[in-house]
Amino acid sequence: MNLLNKTLIELIKLIKTKEISSKEIFEYFIKRIKKYNKNLNSFITINENFIANNREFLYGLPISLKDNICTKNIRTTASSNVLKNFISPYNATIVEKILNSGGIILGKNNMDAWAHGSSTETSDFGPTKNPWDKTRSPGGSSGGCTAAVASYLCPAAIGTETAGSIRQPASWSGTVGMKPTYGRVSRYGIIAMGSSLDCPGPITSSVEDSALLLNIIGGIDKYDATSISPTPSNYLLEINNKKTFNIGIPEEYFENVDKEIIKNIEKAIQVLKSLGHKFTKIKLLHPKYAISVYTIIQRAEVSSNLSRYDGIRFANDRTFFGKEAKKRIMLGTYALSQGYYDKYYKKAQTVRSLIISDFNKVFKKVDLILAPTTPTTAFKLGEFEKYPFFGELMDILNEPSSIAGLPSISIPIGLTKSNLPIGMQIIGNYLNEESILNCANFFQKETNFFDIKKTLLKQYPD
Amino acid sequence: MKSYIPIIGLEIHVELNTKSKMFCQCEANYFNLEPNSNICPVCLGLPGALPVPNKKAIYYAQIIGKALGCKLTTQSKFDRKHYFYPDLPKGYQISQYDEPLAINGLSEISNKKYRITRVHLEEDTGKLIHKENKSLIDFNRSGVPLVEIVTEPDFHSSEEVKTFLEMLHLIIQQYLRVSNANMEQGSMRLEPNISLTNNINRLPDYKIELKNINSFRYVKKAIDYEIERQKKLLNENIKISFETRGYDENKNITFSQRVKEEAKDYRYFPEPDIPVMTFDTDYLNSIKIPELPNEKLKYLTNKYKIRESDAFLLIKSLKKVDFFENISKKITNYCKNNKIEFDYITYQKIVNFIVNSKEQEIESSLVFEKKIIDFLFPKKQNIGITQQIIKNVLNKNKKAVEDYNNGKENVLMYIIGQVLRELKTKQNVNEIKSLILNNLKQLQ
Numbered sequence: 001m002n003l004l005n006k007t008l009i010e011l012i013k014l015i016k017t018k019e020i021s022s023k024e025i026f027e028y029f030i031k032r033i034k035k036y037n038k039n040l041n042s043f044i045t046i047n048e049n050f051i052a053n054n055r056e057f058l059y060g061l062p063i064s065l066k067d068n069i070c071t072k073n074i075r076t077t078a079s080s081n082v083l084k085n086f087i088s089p090y091n092a093t094i095v096e097k098i099l100n101s102g103g104i105i106l107g108k109n110n111m112d113a114w115a116h117g118s119s120t121e122t123s124d125f126g127p128t129k130n131p132w133d134k135t136r137s138p139g140g141s142s143g144g145c146t147a148a149v150a151s152y153l154c155p156a157a158i159g160t161e162t163a164g165s166i167r168q169p170a171s172w173s174g175t176v177g178m179k180p181t182y183g184r185v186s187r188y189g190i191i192a193m194g195s196s197l198d199c200p201g202p203i204t205s206s207v208e209d210s211a212l213l214l215n216i217i218g219g220i221d222k223y224d225a226t227s228i229s230p231t232p233s234n235y236l237l238e239i240n241n242k243k244t245f246n247i248g249i250p251e252e253y254f255e256n257v258d259k260e261i262i263k264n265i266e267k268a269i270q271v272l273k274s275l276g277h278k279f280t281k282i283k284l285l286h287p288k289y290a291i292s293v294y295t296i297i298q299r300a301e302v303s304s305n306l307s308r309y310d311g312i313r314f315a316n317d318r319t320f321f322g323k324e325a326k327k328r329i330m331l332g333t334y335a336l337s338q339g340y341y342d343k344y345y346k347k348a349q350t351v352r353s354l355i356i357s358d359f360n361k362v363f364k365k366v367d368l369i370l371a372p373t374t375p376t377t378a379f380k381l382g383e384f385e386k387y388p389f390f391g392e393l394m395d396i397l398n399e400p401s402s403i404a405g406l407p408s409i410s411i412p413i414g415l416t417k418s419n420l421p422i423g424m425q426i427i428g429n430y431l432n433e434e435s436i437l438n439c440a441n442f443f444q445k446e447t448n449f450f451d452i453k454k455t456l457l458k459q460y461p462d
Numbered sequence: 463m464k465s466y467i468p469i470i471g472l473e474i475h476v477e478l479n480t481k482s483k484m485f486c487q488c489e490a491n492y493f494n495l496e497p498n499s500n501i502c503p504v505c506l507g508l509p510g511a512l513p514v515p516n517k518k519a520i521y522y523a524q525i526i527g528k529a530l531g532c533k534l535t536t537q538s539k540f541d542r543k544h545y546f547y548p549d550l551p552k553g554y555q556i557s558q559y560d561e562p563l564a565i566n567g568l569s570e571i572s573n574k575k576y577r578i579t580r581v582h583l584e585e586d587t588g589k590l591i592h593k594e595n596k597s598l599i600d601f602n603r604s605g606v607p608l609v610e611i612v613t614e615p616d617f618h619s620s621e622e623v624k625t626f627l628e629m630l631h632l633i634i635q636q637y638l639r640v641s642n643a644n645m646e647q648g649s650m651r652l653e654p655n656i657s658l659t660n661n662i663n664r665l666p667d668y669k670i671e672l673k674n675i676n677s678f679r680y681v682k683k684a685i686d687y688e689i690e691r692q693k694k695l696l697n698e699n700i701k702i703s704f705e706t707r708g709y710d711e712n713k714n715i716t717f718s719q720r721v722k723e724e725a726k727d728y729r730y731f732p733e734p735d736i737p738v739m740t741f742d743t744d745y746l747n748s749i750k751i752p753e754l755p756n757e758k759l760k761y762l763t764n765k766y767k768i769r770e771s772d773a774f775l776l777i778k779s780l781k782k783v784d785f786f787e788n789i790s791k792k793i794t795n796y797c798k799n800n801k802i803e804f805d806y807i808t809y810q811k812i813v814n815f816i817v818n819s820k821e822q823e824i825e826s827s828l829v830f831e832k833k834i835i836d837f838l839f840p841k842k843q844n845i846g847i848t849q850q851i852i853k854n855v856l857n858k859n860k861k862a863v864e865d866y867n868n869g870k871e872n873v874l875m876y877i878i879g880q881v882l883r884e885l886k887t888k889q890n891v892n893e894i895k896s897l898i899l900n901n902l903k904q905l906q
Contacts, residue, residue: 088509089508195734312551
């Protein structure tokens with residue numbers, strides 16, 4: 001049977017109608033990983049051990065995880081040599097949820113070490129290559145996840161985002177990447193980067209799959225005090241009930257954005273208009289302010305979160321930290337030092353509140369905000385070393401919404417002339433994932449994302 | 463020689479006796495457990511683990527705050543306090559920096575008022591064990607809820623400090639029951655800071671902090687030592703600077719641990735894993751605390767007209783207070799029923815009896831009640847028994863009686879001793895003595 005490019009929802013149908021078994025599907029993906037991972041390096045660890053799991057809702061389908069999500073029995077490295085041989089004695093809450101929903105962990109995806117980066121090049125296990133052009137980066141830090149989903153080495157993956165780490169690589173790799181509201185998905189068992197920002201989310205080929213996975217991993221967790229109590233909706237139901245929205249276009253998010261990207265977004269807007277959505281020009285705080293806020297808060301939290309890696313209770317000692325982690329620890333430590341706290345951290349928190357109230361104001365007028373996901377398409381490998389704040393620049397259009405804890409999805413809207421995928425993001429109000437998914441789902445139904453995935457998978461036959 | 467006034471402030475750490483630890487489900491009671499058997503990803507600081515605050519511990523800290531006359535804050539948060547030490551698994555301690563649970567208290571003890579700066583909540587660390595050439599870490603204690611109480615520098619003698627701490631211990635252990643406050647096990651740790659001034663209105667420009675003392679006696683000794691040491695330095699015109707010192711209980715000296723130049727920068731910042739806590743005023747007002755020792759003292763002296771010094775001894779044990787109140791009621795009724803005239807002196811007698819008894823005796827309360835009743839109202843047949851015992855003793859000790867009759871009067875003490883031993887119960891010695899003398903007269 002031809003399984004290539006089948007979504008989770010499609011595979012579930014095949015299992016339910018007994019046309020194929022979950023074991024066969026599992027073996028299919030293992031075979032593909034063995035065939036293509038050597039070139040792409042999107043997996044750090046492969047779990048070849050099939051354990052049948054036919055529970056609702058995944059019926060034994062394989063899911064792969066970014067390698068900062070703790071798994072019992074499968075090593076969790078955060079792509080750092082510090083954790084090279086670390087096996088967590090417990091599963092992250094979302095891993096438990098996936099297992100309880102019939103998922104099987106297929107493997108662990110490469111990432112920027114400790115999620116520090118936007119190109120998956122700071123990994124101590126070597127960079128992941130962009131399946132569209134192996135001389136380019138897939139983006140990051142969840143680049144291993146997006147490369148694996150794009151090249152169909154797994155049907156879906158769970159990544160994590162602090163500011164852009166799901167949406168930006170989704171955009172560069174041509175996949176759907178969903179960053180839920182902060183607190184919507186439990187962080188328990190996710191190796192912390194910027195604790196006040198970290199957010200796990202699905203990386204998939206379709207919006208429906210994204211809704212399905214969010215149904216599974218979302219919800220309050222008694223092990224995460226920052227998880228949010230309102231029970232999430234059944235997103236899979238919500239997204240198929242067609243709605244029209246008032247969508248805001250922030251001019252500030254189109255400055256310095258690649259012309260080809262803008263052109264494709266204009267095309268996408270036409271599609272959305274034809275679906276009945278209304279568009280309004282809006283003003284938001286310039287995203288450049290978010291860079292400063294994000295850089296300070298994230299570095300400060302990183303410097304604190306990495307202090308537990310002393311090599312005493314588990315793992316290797318501090319000498320195994322890479323250059324980027326050391327840089328961030330130094331910067332964060334400085335920003336929190338006596339005399340500098342008020343000047344940096346406290347000020348950043350003040351501006352953070354301004355950014356939040358800026359969004360609040362705008363969401364009184366519009367239901368959704370639409371913008372490019374990234375200012376450029378995928379960079380060449382090695383480029384990141386030329387920019388000291390590479391990640392911050394690549395993620396500039398994701399940082400404001402991350403800082404405000406808002407949900408957002410990045411979806412593919414076409415290819416550049418040189419065949420690189422272009423992403424567009426839809427940002428929603430606090431806890432309003434269903435509107436984002438609804439809007440994106442009907443866009444996909446209308447366009448099938450211009451069939452870009454079919455184009456790519458011609459290079460990756462079974 | 464100038465005269466100096468000691469200026470002393472206190473920091474006190476109290477481990478709470480909640481069921482579980484501060485941020486995880488492990489047991490808060492870690493005594494006598496196999497090392498590293500009471501641990502989980504959270505208190506071990508494993509990758510990905512997150513703290514979830516213990517509501518009971520927050521409530522206990524608020525109770526302590528209220529008992530110390532503090533204002534409970536409507537908004538409070540946790541902060542990370544960073545330092546590297548092997549017994550601190552996360553590289554930071556979750557503590558409270560600028561928004562503690564309780565602030566600005568005033569506590570009255572022995573008719574003196576002391577200002578309480580703050581009461582906040584934090585987590586305990588693991589324990590280092592040094593064996594031969596190895597250092598081992600036991601994380602059973604890691605994450606146990608710890609309340610820190612900070613006072614203003616309102617103490618001027620080691621005696622004041624000792625009295626205050628003993629009373630605080632009593633309140634926490636017996637009245638609020640929020641901590642076992644076991645001094646030997648280190649569940650209450652004391653850190654006085656001491657400096658000297660010659661002008662009470664001017665605080666000195668330095669202070670010496672004494673770390674982790676776990677006995678009231680040692681606190682007093684350490685402060686006394688420190689006062690003398692500083693006096694000597696100041697008299698020699700030596701400038702004293704900020705310093706942390708330890709106390710060696712064997713040598714009874716303090717010794718330097720850290721000077722200001724090495725002072726740590728803890729890089730405090732709000733704990734992002736725990737949302738800010740808000741409490742509405744109605745809730746804070748609804749937090750009730752039991753009657754505290756001071757009020758108990760006033761109540762007892764007013765109601766029973768007992769001496770304040772005795773009431774003070776009585777309130778040191780709530781068990782004794784309860785027993786006293788119960789028995790007093792029974793005895794008042796007994797007097798009424800038996801038409802015995804009642805006098806407030808009776809209460810005083812009861813208090814004396816209870817205060818001089820051990821707490822264990824009170825535990826078998828029925829036996830103890832009978833003892834008191836026998837003591838207060840010795841019955842006729844009791845005197846009969848006493849007489850019988852005296853006769854027996856005199857019969858057995860013919861030689862002593864002979865000696866007494868021959869003028870060796872100090873033999874009497876020996877006879878009294880023998881009689882008391884046979885009687886087994888407490889008796890009025892003078893009464894016994896006169897009974898014996900009567901018997902001896904009859905034998906002459």
